[in-house]
Amino acid sequence: MEFRRFGGGLQFSIIDHIDLFAGDQTETLSQAIRRSVEDSAATAEDEPEANVLFGAIKGSVVGLRYYTGVVNKGEMVSLVRQPQNPYDKNAVMVANVYGSQVGHIKRQLAEPMAKIMDSNLAKVEGVVPFGVKNAFTMPVNLSFWGKEENKTAVINELKIHGFQLGPEFKGGSRSVEAGGPPDQWLAPPKSLMAIPLTPEQLKSAFDKLFDDLMEDKTREMEAAEAVCTPLLPHQKQALAWMVARENNNDLPPFWVEKNGLCFNVLTNFAVLERPESVLGGILADDMGLGKTLTTIALILTNFHNGKPLPLKKMESTQPVPGTAATKRKGSALKENSGTGDELPSEEVATPSCSKRRQDDSVTIVIDSEDEGESAAPKKKAKTKAKSKVPSKTKKGPIILIEDMDFAAALGGGVVAESSHKKKAQKKSQGVSKTSSIPVDSKGAGATLVICPLSVISNWLDQFEQHVRADVELSVYLYYGAERNREVKFLTQQNVVLTTYNVLSADYGGKKCSPLHEVKWLRVVLDEGHIVRNPNALQSKAVLNLTAERRWILSGTPIQNSLKDLWMLISFLKMKPFDVKEWWTRVIERPVTLGDGKGLSDLQTLIKGITLRRTKTSKVAGRAVVQLPERTVFVQKVTMSEQERRDYETVKKEGRDVIGRYVTEGTVLTNYADVLVILVRLRQFCCHPHLLGSLLSVGGSTADMSTPSELRERLINKITLVLSSGSDEECAVCLESLRQPVITYCAHVYCKPCICEVIRSEQANAKCPLCRAQIRTEELVEYPGEDAESASTESKDAWKSSSKVDALMSNLLRLRQEDPNIKSLVVSQFTKFLSVLEVPLREQGFSFTRLDGSMSQRCRAKAIKVFQDTAQGCPTIMLLSLKAGGVGLNLTAASRVFLMDPAWNPAAEDQCVDRCHRLGQKKDVVITKFIVKDSVEENMVKIQKRKQELVEKAFGGKNAQDRKQSRIEEIRALMEL
């Protein structure tokens, strides 16, 4: 059964237009550049087109008696070309919602239809109005959808063959039966007359799509005994809901049972056998509410046939601390060293911890003149040292790690399964299972958890922390070159943990992999929103997994559009929407056209499968989480006279260059240069050393004299752009840059992505952003951030800056008040972090550092020592804004110093949320340093103005306006 591919589906035009999900303020610069280029250049072919209805005709389905597929009155059918049909190459097959063939389109009509469909002039959709009992033929109403410019071609093609396209038939069968075609067409097409929702209504409806999903989800459930962490009330609710979802026997949304048949009220499709219940759903709780813990509780509580994992005392196979440095293949598997008092990340916030409201953040602006005294929060932080300390002897579940690097990176946090245990498991394969292996009636017992690499260690930690020591739960980390790919072995685990990358790498072109051969009890997609492009290999790999139950964990289930949702629905195998056509016809298009029915159907769909609580959600009148207060101070920094003079010099230079671009109207074409100038000014506000080797900007890269000079300049550019922290993304894969390279035309991509573009376009390859010729030999690689050389080179000549002074006086005062308080010092410039190391060392601060250039191993280590409250452990973490992304848990800190304003305030919030999250027991104080009368102040003003626009729902702008506002912004920044 082959299905016509829906090339990209329909554009979500209204929503794109009003920029519903991605507010202007969260846009990265590369997005802006990409868009401005796209606006002028030809539209990308793969983007879904705005399809309109050309009209409809009546056709007939013939050959019914040869096929088993049946349809209902008013049922939607899909039309699939069969070019290989031996009797007629124009054959068009008619299939029902489940893809069973019903018949063929009559030959005469199939001929023009084949032409239209093959040349992609229109998509054709069918509804059978009546005659479903007919034995030989039945009528079908065909509607044609396509791009406006193809309308005449379609009409003509049909006309040649004697078919006249008319207006759409009124929905359902009644009217069609009543009158002949001419009468039909005189009637106003009702579905087109329906008053569409306004973009504002649509926006607000969408914003609310994931709201208020709590009703009937308030029942609580205790976790299985195997979970040693007490669940918070909202987590118990989530557990009850998840268990119920997994054990439900309900029909999926929009299905009803009718005379022994199952009937889909949206497509009018009926089947004898019940459509599979959706066992699982979307847990869309806000970050920090404990999705990981809840999921672990689910795994243990709904372990087998709705029963929890039985408690079974382990024989004394548990290694004693300190003795278990088991060696395997020459590398040490580390044993939990049992420091004992590290705080478990997510479970420490007991309900009694804080009863204060957490949503009343205050912003206080303090002038630099009186920073000395009043910048300090008046309130003394109350330290509630009532943390629940895990027992020193506690041992977590068995975790088997094959990747030695990773094991080392995780340090003491992991207990390795000893080798003899593993052998025992291997031996038992196929005969009798070891006690830890459940024998499910369906043979499925293992849960597969797929997550981004960055949160793997979090999962391992949490299994360790939340699973009782005497519970034998096998957790296998399927990662690294040495991973065990045996299907039998994987099937026998209780939990297999892997990353999206490993999954799709295994899946690759082969379309199968060890993970795809296993029949999983449960598949969990952590941060599931990252799987969104249905064309990506990763998505296909995820969709093709076999599982009884499926879960998506995501704090932000809607990233950009409705299409992201399809991916989630499809993963959950919610019939019939796992097939794109039905999603498009039944949900996506109606919603796009502003049809209230479509929207309410979508709401129903989401409601049935989603649980979402935000930090502000209430459970029985009480907030789900009660986070400590969070206060934001803006501390203005005044430059010294010398600094001011130097700054003005740099600024004047830049202003001249940008001013020229503005008058020439070439700001956007020279965006890379503009960025460089802005970055330099921003760097200067922090510390003059950040500027590094001075480079001249302004000259077009094309007219450079020697290739080596050009290369050097490109390296400078890419370094500046990447260290600027604007979180550039690759315009090809839309992900964060991997192995960044810069083209001769000064645009930045992932190396693999742009190489693939060049390979496929051969000699004709053009830069996706500016259409300049590009060649592989001309790509210049990013040399990496060279923090070391920067700090050593400037060591003897080190001098302070006003901003550094401001930070240091804060830190010194803080240490005096409470030497145990920990702080995050955040900058977008890793070089600035290096500069800061000097005075910190001088003043005898113990600090650690986390930036993007560090390996997983170093990161894990840095986090661990910082979170450690023992004496002598670092009290300061130098954190690069980019590295402070999701998943990190830095609750040991209660002070945050944001050293420089970010383009994207959301990135700042996210960074602050690293410590202002579940587990934080102190009030969090955030200090933003802004240099007075500088580009920084202008940035803040622009941010504010944008925020106001968004709040007034004026966020929507057309492409031209946006381009213009980009330019206006740059002018405002440079005070031009």
Next chain:
DNA sequence: ACCGCCGGGTGCC
């Protein structure tokens, strides 16, 4: 298919 079409049987009324 309670149709249309095909082709064999048949042939005044």
Next chain:
DNA sequence: ACCGCCGGGTGCC
């Protein structure tokens, strides 16, 4: 009758 008519066989693409 080199036709018309009748009635059985048959039937998607």
